[in-house]
Structures are given as structure tokens and as C-alpha cells.
Amino acid sequence: MVLLRGLFQSCCLFLLIFVVCCIPPEDPIKCSSDNTDCTITNSYGAFPDRSICLAAEVAFPSTEQELISIVSKASRNKRKMKVATRYSHSIPKLVCLDGQDGLLISTKYLNRTLKVDVEAMTITVESGVTLRQLINEAAKAGLALPYTPYWWGLTIGGLLSTGAHGSTLWANGSSVHDYLLELRIVTPGFAGFARVWSLKDGDKDFNAAKVSLGVLGVISQVTLKLQPMFKRSITYLTKDDSDLGDKVTSFGNEHEFADITWYPSQRKAVYRIDDRVNTNSPGNGLYDYTPFRPTASVALGVIRTTEDFQESLSDALGKCLSAQTVILTLKTAAYGLSNNGILFTGYPVIGYHNRFQASGTCLDSVDDALITACAWDPRVKGEFFHQTTFSVGLSVAKSFIQDVQKLTELEPKAMCGVELYNGILMRYVKASSAYLGKQEDAMDFDITYYRSKDPLTPRLYEDILEEVEQLALFKYGALPHWGKNRNIAFDGVINKYKNAKEFLRVKKVYDPFGLFSSEWTDQVLGLKNSVTIDKEGCALEGLCICSQDIHCAPNKGYYCRPGKVYKDARVCARVTSK
Numbered sequence: 001m002v003l004l005r006g007l008f009q010s011c012c013l014f015l016l017i018f019v020v021c022c023i024p025p026e027d028p029i030k031c032s033s034d035n036t037d038c039t040i041t042n043s044y045g046a047f048p049d050r051s052i053c054l055a056a057e058v059a060f061p062s063t064e065q066e067l068i069s070i071v072s073k074a075s076r077n078k079r080k081m082k083v084a085t086r087y088s089h090s091i092p093k094l095v096c097l098d099g100q101d102g103l104l105i106s107t108k109y110l111n112r113t114l115k116v117d118v119e120a121m122t123i124t125v126e127s128g129v130t131l132r133q134l135i136n137e138a139a140k141a142g143l144a145l146p147y148t149p150y151w152w153g154l155t156i157g158g159l160l161s162t163g164a165h166g167s168t169l170w171a172n173g174s175s176v177h178d179y180l181l182e183l184r185i186v187t188p189g190f191a192g193f194a195r196v197w198s199l200k201d202g203d204k205d206f207n208a209a210k211v212s213l214g215v216l217g218v219i220s221q222v223t224l225k226l227q228p229m230f231k232r233s234i235t236y237l238t239k240d241d242s243d244l245g246d247k248v249t250s251f252g253n254e255h256e257f258a259d260i261t262w263y264p265s266q267r268k269a270v271y272r273i274d275d276r277v278n279t280n281s282p283g284n285g286l287y288d289y290t291p292f293r294p295t296a297s298v299a300l301g302v303i304r305t306t307e308d309f310q311e312s313l314s315d316a317l318g319k320c321l322s323a324q325t326v327i328l329t330l331k332t333a334a335y336g337l338s339n340n341g342i343l344f345t346g347y348p349v350i351g352y353h354n355r356f357q358a359s360g361t362c363l364d365s366v367d368d369a370l371i372t373a374c375a376w377d378p379r380v381k382g383e384f385f386h387q388t389t390f391s392v393g394l395s396v397a398k399s400f401i402q403d404v405q406k407l408t409e410l411e412p413k414a415m416c417g418v419e420l421y422n423g424i425l426m427r428y429v430k431a432s433s434a435y436l437g438k439q440e441d442a443m444d445f446d447i448t449y450y451r452s453k454d455p456l457t458p459r460l461y462e463d464i465l466e467e468v469e470q471l472a473l474f475k476y477g478a479l480p481h482w483g484k485n486r487n488i489a490f491d492g493v494i495n496k497y498k499n500a501k502e503f504l505r506v507k508k509v510y511d512p513f514g515l516f517s518s519e520w521t522d523q524v525l526g527l528k529n530s531v532t533i534d535k536e537g538c539a540l541e542g543l544c545i546c547s548q549d550i551h552c553a554p555n556k557g558y559y560c561r562p563g564k565v566y567k568d569a570r571v572c573a574r575v576t577s578k
């Protein structure tokens with residue numbers, strides 16, 4: 001173990017200085033020939049239930065006109081359709097078609113910027129444009145989209161459809177869809193001909209189309225509201241987490257781009273003090289977030305092997321020590337911030353918004369072997385994880401945090417596994433008028449943790465992570481991120497949205513025969529049976545909440561038990577003598 005730890009530590013340092021680039025992520029769609037007989041997966045190469053999704057064919061429209069004719073033809077044939085994107089970054093099975101006869105419509109070539117209106121401060125782009133492109137095009141015109149997700153690789157169509165966001169409690173909040181002015185969407189309509197809807201802020205159906213999970217039709221283009229480019233000043237401040245619950249709301253009100261990274265086992269929280277500053281403040285800082293940089297495949301393999309070992313030996317202390325190294329390394333490297341694009345010399349880091357708001361250099365391409373990659377690239381042995389992401393209403397965020405702290409007091413090492421993936425990222429989101437958007441101002445918690453390659457192998461502190469998930473979702477009624485999470489997060493989720501009926505009404509009008517729907521979206525929207533799957537070991541993968549021991553791993557000593565703090569939780573706990 002000592003040797004492994006040493007290797008692990010040198011790898012961590014190694015990957016921070018390793019900047020040679022990688023080949024770009026693989027296309028999530030693979031076809032046998034001629035764009036037929038296809039399979040689709042996500043950028044991690046695994047859906048929550050590990051199934052493989054099929055399609056008879058994939059179409060690559062490069063104009064709205066082509067898109068219309070594709071949707072028309074499929075509608076006439078009553079063929080099922082789904083929209084796919086360049087990288088397919090969502091974890092759940094949103095992109096899956098039922099069966100094998102459906103059509104995938106890829107937005108890969110719908111990637112042009114159509115108009116930047118400097119006077120009106122708007123940008124119009126096709127839906128396959130990536131966040132990176134959008135940020136760059138806006139910046140060229142001296143404009144900025146103020147709040148965005150932190151990752152370049154998302155497409156506008158995909159991030160809107162899943163309600164993606166950055167972090168702020170200011171203005172209209174951090175969700176990109178709350179800065180949407182217009183949207184064009186191609187739907188099947190009634191008569192078997194495609195119909196194009198041009199919707200504007202204020203139109204009745206706009207609130208349905210802003211966040212639509214892809215079930216209304218294909219968004220062809222959107223117009224977003226921008227602002228004049230501005231500068232920001234960022235300082236990361238590490239503190240004790242004892243008063244974290246008291247701080248959440250006030251911290252979000254005090255700083256426009258605030259977020260918090262929480263390490264519950266280390267009892268620490270890192271506050272991102274991040275505000276707009278005068279444009280003449282000196283500084284040309286850059287945020288090239290370390291975990292989104294190209295990482296040496298060799299290092300990824302060693303790190304994964306170490307974690308596999310720690311898991312198999314129940315080496316909780318080892319995980320805690322590894323996590324400390326990771327966190328210290330990230331902190332020393334200022335998480336990827338630099339004052340001038342190269343070197344970090346100290347806080348505050350001041351620079352232009354477009355150089356801070358998102359990153360993802362691991363997407364860059366040089367034709368090469370897989371020497372480096374994005375850390376989760378399924379082609380190399382690297383990270384493989386679950387991601388549980390939900391927003392807890394701000395009014396109860398403090399109690400939720402305190403419950404997690406109580407759990408951590410009972411099991412001090414339990415959250416080290418989460419800290420290995422840089423802890424819990426906490427971001428602010430605001431209530432939205434989108435029917436499937438946030439229902440109230442909330443704190444979003446992003447939790448990433450080990451997933452075994454073997455679906456029947458439990459993870460260390462399985463029970464604690466499951467309890468945190470159930471605490472949030474059920475005790476505090478948290479809303480799951482549509483583009484992340486395991487199945488149980490979506491069980492009965494639609495009842496948490498007060499305008500769900502309105503959304504379903506619009507869906508019926510736009511896609512009366514449900515050609516853009518699938519078993520998964522019907523289940524999520526409450527139109528079909530539940531998203532949970534009852535089988536051996538299902539609770540380990542978040543496919544069910546355990547009600548019997550067989551849902552856990554009794555042969556490995558994991559049994560279904562009540563939670564420790566939240567007694568209504570049912571979790572897979574390791575029982576040493578039974």
C-alpha cells in the first residue's frame with residue numbers, strides 16, 4: 001500500500017505538469033457502415049444500468065432545412081427519433097431509443113454561429129454549437145454569457161434540454177435557459193409533416209421548450225441574451241466547515257460567482273470568492289481547471305489501480321491519505337488558475353470572464369496515440385464513477401448540511417472517497433419559469449464517487465453515500481440534475497414540479513405520437529411505470545432502493561439496513577457479524 005500511495009502521489013504531481021495533448025473523445029455513436037446499425041452511449045461509455053442503446057440509423061443534418069426534411073420523413077413513417085450530440089455528456093438514458101429501429105439525429109454539424117448582434121447584445125447559434133464555441137464567438141464581439149456550466153464540451157441544445165447551470169444567486173440565476181430569448185424547434189406535428197416553431201420569451205410554450213429533455217422535438221437554433229465583456233477577481237479561501245450550514249445563503253448573496261467545494265471528512269470547505277471588478281483592473285488570468293486537462297493515461301491507470309486496491313482491501317485510511325494528496329495538490333496549483341495564463345503567483349486572480357467561466361483542454365486534438373485523455377475516457381483505464389447531483393432548497397440547505405455532518409461524525413472516513421474526486425461541489429441556482437426548471441432558489445450538490453467495473457461489487461461506505469442520496473432526494477425533496485444521477489433520483493421526480501401538467505400538455509401538442517419519447521423519458525415524466533429496476537444488487541448501482549438483502553450484496557457482507565441519521569433511508573450496509 002505504501003508503494004501504491006507513493007506512486008499515486010507522484011502521479012498526481014505528474015498529471016499537473018503534463019500538458020501534452022490527447023486525441024479528442026470518441027464519437028458516442030458507432031455504426032457498422034453507411035450510418036446504419038448503430039449503438040450509442042455517453043461520454044463515460046456506461047449508462048446507469050450499463051445497457052447498450054441501439055439505433056437503426058443516424059442522420060447528420062447541417063442546416064435547419066435538412067433537419068426539417070429528416071423529421072418530416074421520420075414522422076410520416078411514425079419512426080422514433082432522438083437527438084444526439086457531439087460528445088453525449090449526459091449520464092442517464094435520455095438519448096436512448098426503444099428497440100433498434102429508431103433514428104438518431106446528430107447535431108454534430110449543426111454547429112454554426114448564425115448572428116452576433118453587438119447592439120442588442122444577443123447571439124444566435126445552431127443547437128450543436130459547443131459552450132466553448134459560444135464563449136469564444138461572444139468574446140470576439142466583446143460580449144459574454146454571464147453564467148454557464150464549467151465544462152466546454154456541452155452543446156447548447158444539450159445543456160438547455162437538461163437545465164444545465166453554473167453558480168450564482170444574482171440576476172436571473174445560473175441556468176443558461178434563463179438567459180434564452182428565442183428558440184426554434186422542429187417537431188413532428190399531427191399530419192406527418194414537420195413543423196417549425198419559433199418561440200420567444202413571453203410565448204406560452206416557451207417555458208416548456210426551455211428545458212425539454214429532448215422530448216418535444218429538435219431545437220435547431222437559439223438566441224441568448226449577452227452582456228458587455230467584464231472582468232472578475234477570484235480568490236479561493238479554505239476554512240473549517242463547522243459553520244458551513246450558517247454560511248451557505250449569505251455567501252451566495254455576497255459574491256456574484258460564488259461556489260463552495262466541501263470536504264466533509266477533512267472538515268474543510270473551500271470558498272470561491274468571485275466577483276466582477278472594474279475592466280481596468282490589471283490581470284489576464286486563466287482558469288484551466290486541472291481535472292479537465294488532458295491527463296496521462298499511465299497516471300490514470302495507476303490512480304484507478306490504487307483505488308481498486310483500496311476498495312478491495314477496505315483501506316479507508318488509504319483513501320483518506322490519497323484524498324489529502326489530491327486536495328493539497330489541487331490547492332497548490334490553485335485548481336488550475338493562473339494569473340497570466342501560465343503561472344499562478346497568488347490571489348486574487350483577475351482576468352476576463354471568458355477565460356474563467358469554463359474549460360476543458362482535454363477535448364483538444366492532436367492525432368496521436370492515447371497518451372493523454374480526459375480522465376473519464378472509456379478507452380483508457382481511468383476514472384469510472386457515479387455522479388449524484390441534486391439541488392436542495394436554500395431554506396433547508398443548512399439542515400441538509402448538518403445531517404451530512406452528523407453522518408460524517410459517525411463515520412469520519414466515509415467521505416474520503418468523495419474527496420478523491422475533489423469533494424462536493426456546491427453551486428447556487430435560482431427558481432426558474434421553465435416548467436422543468438428549478439422550483440425554488442437552491443444549493444446544488446455535485447457528488448462523484450467510485451463505481452466498480454463489476455456491478456455486483458459494493459463500494460467502501462456504500463451505506464453512507466446511499467444515505468446522503470436518500471436524505472437529499474426524499475427528506476429534503478431535492479431536485480436531481482436531469483443530465484446526471486442514478487435511476488433512483490428520478491423515481492417519482494415529476495411530482496416535484498408544480499407545472500408538470502403544463503409541460504405534458506405542450507408535449508402532446510408538439511409530439512402527439514410520442515415519436516421523441518422513450519420508455520426512459522415516459523418513466524421519468526410519470527407516464528409509465530417506475531424508473532427503478534428490481535434485481536440482484538440493484539441498490540449498489542442506484543437502480544433501486546433496497547428492500548431486501550439481495551438488492552445489496554449479502555455474499556460480500558452487505559445487507560439492507562435503515563439509515564443512521566435518516567431512519568427512513570434503506571441502504572446497503574456492511575454488517576460484520578450476522
Ligand SMILES: Cc1cc2nc3c(=O)[nH]c(=O)nc-3n(C[C@H](O)[C@H](O)[C@H](O)COP(=O)(O)OP(=O)(O)OC[C@H]3O[C@@H](n4cnc5c(N)ncnc54)[C@H](O)[C@@H]3O)c2cc1C
Binds near residue numbers: 157158160163
Ligand atoms: C465533464 C462534465 C462537466 C459538466 N459540468 C456541468 C456543469 O458545470 N453544470 C451543469 O449543469 N452540468 C454539467 N454537466 C452535465 C451536463 O450539463 C449535461 O450532461 C449536459 O447538459 C449534456 O449536454 P450534451 O450537449 O452533452 O447533451 P447530451 O447529453 O447529448 O443530450 C442531453 C439531452 O438533450 C437532448 N438534446 C440535445 N440536443 C438537443 C437539441 N438540439 N434539441 C433537442 N434535444 C436535444 C438529447 O436528446 C438528450 O435528451 C457536466 C458534464 C460533464 C461530462
Ligand SMILES: *[C@@H]1O[C@H](CO)[C@@H](O)[C@H](O)[C@H]1NC(C)=O
Binds near residue numbers: 108109111112113
Ligand atoms: C463543425 O463540426 C465539424 C465536425 O466536427 C467540424 O469539422 C467543423 O470545423 C465545425 N465547424 C465550426 C464552425 O466549428
Ligand SMILES: *[C@@H]1O[C@H](CO)[C@@H](O)[C@H](O)[C@H]1NC(C)=O
Binds near residue numbers: 171172178201225
Ligand atoms: C430576467 O428575466 C426577466 C424576465 O424574463 C427579464 O425581463 C430580465 O431581463 C432578465 N434579467 C437578466 C439579468 O437577464
